[in-house]
Amino acid sequence: MSRTISLTLRIWRQENGTSQGAFETYRTGPISTEMSFLEMLDVVGERLTLEGKEPVAFDHDCREGICGMCGAVVNGQAHGHQQGTTLCQLHMRHFKDGDTLVIEPFRSRAFPLIKDLVVDRSAFDSLIAEGGYVSVNTGGAIEANTLAIPRKIADLALDAAECIGCGACVAACPNGAAMLFVGAKVSHLALLPQGQPERSRRVLAMVRKMDELGFGSCGNRRECEAACPKRISISNVARLNREFLKASLLADEE
Amino acid sequence: MGRTSRTLSSSLGRKMLMAASGSFLSLFILVHLAGNSSALLGRTTFLAYVDYLHSLGVLLHFFEILLLTAFCTHVFLALLLFFENRKARPEPYAVVKSSGGATLAGQTMIYSGTVILLFLVLHLQNFLFIDRELPVADLLRTVLGNPALAVIYLIGTLAVGLHLSHGLWSLCQTLGLEHPKYTSTLDKKAALLGLAIGLFFALIIVVALFYPGFLL
Ligand code: HEM
Ligand code: FES
Numbered sequence: 001m002s003r004t005i006s007l008t009l010r011i012w013r014q015e016n017g018t019s020q021g022a023f024e025t026y027r028t029g030p031i032s033t034e035m036s037f038l039e040m041l042d043v044v045g046e047r048l049t050l051e052g053k054e055p056v057a058f059d060h061d062c063r064e065g066i067c068g069m070c071g072a073v074v075n076g077q078a079h080g081h082q083q084g085t086t087l088c089q090l091h092m093r094h095f096k097d098g099d100t101l102v103i104e105p106f107r108s109r110a111f112p113l114i115k116d117l118v119v120d121r122s123a124f125d126s127l128i129a130e131g132g133y134v135s136v137n138t139g140g141a142i143e144a145n146t147l148a149i150p151r152k153i154a155d156l157a158l159d160a161a162e163c164i165g166c167g168a169c170v171a172a173c174p175n176g177a178a179m180l181f182v183g184a185k186v187s188h189l190a191l192l193p194q195g196q197p198e199r200s201r202r203v204l205a206m207v208r209k210m211d212e213l214g215f216g217s218c219g220n221r222r223e224c225e226a227a228c229p230k231r232i233s234i235s236n237v238a239r240l241n242r243e244f245l246k247a248s249l250l251a252d253e254e
Numbered sequence: 255m256g257r258t259s260r261t262l263s264s265s266l267g268r269k270m271l272m273a274a275s276g277s278f279l280s281l282f283i284l285v286h287l288a289g290n291s292s293a294l295l296g297r298t299t300f301l302a303y304v305d306y307l308h309s310l311g312v313l314l315h316f317f318e319i320l321l322l323t324a325f326c327t328h329v330f331l332a333l334l335l336f337f338e339n340r341k342a343r344p345e346p347y348a349v350v351k352s353s354g355g356a357t358l359a360g361q362t363m364i365y366s367g368t369v370i371l372l373f374l375v376l377h378l379q380n381f382l383f384i385d386r387e388l389p390v391a392d393l394l395r396t397v398l399g400n401p402a403l404a405v406i407y408l409i410g411t412l413a414v415g416l417h418l419s420h421g422l423w424s425l426c427q428t429l430g431l432e433h434p435k436y437t438s439t440l441d442k443k444a445a446l447l448g449l450a451i452g453l454f455f456a457l458i459i460v461v462a463l464f465y466p467g468f469l470l
Contacts, residue, residue, distance in 0.1 A: 012348075023348065076351030083354065102349045109342050172353055174361075176342035177265075207266055216342030217265035217335055219363065220424040222355030235432050241266060242430025248261040 004030035005097040009044065011056055012104045017113050023102070033093040037080065038063060038070060040092055057116040065089040065229065068164030071171065072117045073104040078168035078227040086166060086229040106171035109214040110178070121167045123213045124181060128165075130209040131202035132185040134194045147193050160188035162230040172227035175216030180224035182206050183236035190243055200251030203243040268331055273428035275328040276421050282321055283414060287451060290458055297391050297469045304390045329371060336364050359420035359445070366417040373410030376403075391469040398462035407459050415452015419445040 007028045014021030029047070031040050038060050045055030061069035065086040072087055074080035080090045095101070103117065111119040149157075161184075169180035186203050189195030195202070218237060225234045247253065261267045292303040307314060359366070380397050381390075388396070398404050423444035426432065432440075462468045 010348075073347060073349075076347060076349035077353050081351075081353075104347055104349070107343050107345050107347055109344055113345075172355075174356075175339035177339075207264055211265050214342060215265075216339040217269055218428070219335075219339070219360070220420075220427045221360045222357075223353055224355070226353035226355035234427070235434070235437060238427050238430050238432035238437075240430075241270070241428055242432070244264075244266045245270065245430055248257070248267070 003033045003093075005033060005092065005095060005099070006030055007040075007095065007098070008100040010100065010102045011116070013054075013056070013116055014105075014113055016115055021113070031092055033091070033095075035092045036063065036088055037074070037090040037092065038088045057114075057118050059118050060088055063088040066164060068166040071106055071166045071168055073106060073171060075102055078106065078171040079166075079229050083226070084229060084231050086164075089229070106167050108167075108170045108176040110176065111167060111170065119167075121165070123178075123215075124165050124167065126213060127178070127182060127206055127209055128185065131198065131205045132189070134189060134198060136194070149192065153191050157188045157191040160184045160191070160232065160236050163188075163228075163232050164230060166229060168227045168229060169224035169232075170215065172223040173216065173218075174221055174223060175219055177218045177224070178210050178213075178215040179218040179237045179240060180228065180232055180234065182210055183234075183238075183240035184232045186243055187236040187239045190239065199243070200247035201253040203240070203247050204251070204253060207240075207244055268335060269428045271327060272331045272335070273425040275324040275331070276425050277429075278320070278324040279328060280418060280422065280425075282324075283418070283451060287454055291454065293391075293394065293458060293469060294461060300391055300469060301389065329367070332364060332367055357420060357445075359416050359448075360424070363417065363420060366413045369413035370410065370417060373406065373413065376406060377410065394462065395469050398459055398468075401463065404459055404463045408456055411455035411459065412452050414455065415449045418448030418451055420448070422448050 009026045009028060010023045011026065012021055013024045026044055026048075028040065028044055031043065035043070038058070041056060041058055048055045058072060059069045061067045063070070065088060068086075070086055070088045071079055074087070074090075079085060079087045080094075082090050082094050105113055105117045105119050106121075108119075110123040111121050113119050163181060163184035165181065167181070170176055170178050173179075186206060189202060190199050220234075220237075222234055224237075225232065262271060289303055289307065293300045380403075381393065384393075386393075398407065423441040426440060426444070
């Protein structure tokens with residue numbers, strides 16, 4: 001049943017990456033509990049626009065939890081308190097009338113701030129460019145059953161491939177590490193036959209890039225797994241460690 | 255840079271050194287605990303253990319040097335990673351709340367580690383850098399019979415328990431030792447083992463403090 005609630009928002013406002021930011025406090029009017037978090041921000045933004053003020057900038061695209069564009073830290077938790085959901089899929093029925101919400105951008109040295117809640121996550125793109133792909137010759141696709149993949153392996157690979165690259169793992173990690181993201185990408189390709197030719201080169205290159213980009217290192221604190229909207233398991237972090245160790249010890253690649 | 259140094263200086267390599275030195279220190283802790291617990295079996299057993307240890311002579315010194323190397327590596331990397339990781343988030347969050355992953359032990363590794371480090375200074379002063387006039391059994395009675403020292407020893411050993419309750423699982427994860435068959439409960443088992451080690455050390459201290467016949 002539809003109800004309305006009113007909230008106090010403390011939102012991080014910052015003109016651009018080099019200016020000083022600060023929290024601004026806003027009171028929402030009545031917000032329908034059927035709304036998503038982003039729709040609630042839309043309502044607030046529209047009102048600000050009508051008042052001649054700058055609306056709050058935030059990233060979004062699909063609004064159905066599959067693209068990985070949205071994300072902010074709500075009351076200290078990346079994508080808010082609801083487990084296994086992106087911010088766009090977090091609904092206002094999970095909040096109570098009168099709640100105060102502190103809304104901050106994802107914070108990491110590797111994700112420089114662009115404006116308000118929008119951060120630049122192209123560090124993830126650089127990581128993918130470094131090895132998060134398979135090289136295949138063009139031509140007719142081979143018959144699917146030529147590549148036999150055990151069911152369990154296919155499941156593990158698909159679980160890892162669920163990663164939408166939103167960056168919540170980095171935002172939630174006390175060390176700002178990107179291990180869950182890189183672990184998911186390395187795992188999903190290392191598990192599948194298509195990923196084998198570049199398996200060692202991939203993990204070595206991606207780890208080197210990860211360090212270059214200024215991410216922190218893993219303390220196995222598991223906040224990444226808990227915050228991940230796709231519930232990517234930290235067993236992928238263990239697999240990344242294993243793949244890296246194996247490639248460092250045994251592979252010909254530099 | 256050579257391949258080995260490049261591997262070991264990467265973030266993953268450093269963590270692997272951390273885990274390797276941590277494993278070695280954990281093995282030492284287990285052997286140390288096994289040896290110390292002979293004190294619960296009485297003076298003769300305990301002194302026989304001590305005599306055996308000293309009869310190792312140069313071998314003992316070899317392991318002391320290994321231990322010192324592992325320890326220094328571990329502490330150096332712990333501090334290096336701690337300060338580097340702080341830089342990975344230059345602008346802190348106004349509100350920090352766990353999404354559900356964090357454990358007390360995991361969050362306090364650097365602090366429990368520091369307590370262990372401080373405790374070790376005292377511990378080595380009490381037992382290693384000292385003129386050995388008294389038999390070790392009597393030295394132990396004097397040190398642990400002092401309530402103030404006994405409390406410090408309790409804090410030190412409980413810090414070891416806390417450190418290991420996260421560390422034993424964390425090292426498996428860092429070294430990539432993971433499999434669906436055993437990983438789902440590995441964290442809990444490792445935490446229990448870590449705490450059990452700390453509590454067993456603590457038990458010896460409590461017995462020494464409250465049982466007047468300890469090592470007589
Ligand atoms: C008896 C002594 C010690 C033992 C048995 C021990 C054992 C361990 C183990 C097994 C780990 C897990 C490694 C991993 O995360 O992969 C660890 C991590 C750690 N240790 Fe120790 N440790 C000892 C002393 C110390 C000391 C003196 C410090 C000092 C300051 C320290 C600081 C740390 C820190 C900060 C971590 C976490 C590193 C990270 O996750 O990035 N430890 N320790
Ligand atoms: S907007 Fe696409 S996942 Fe949220």
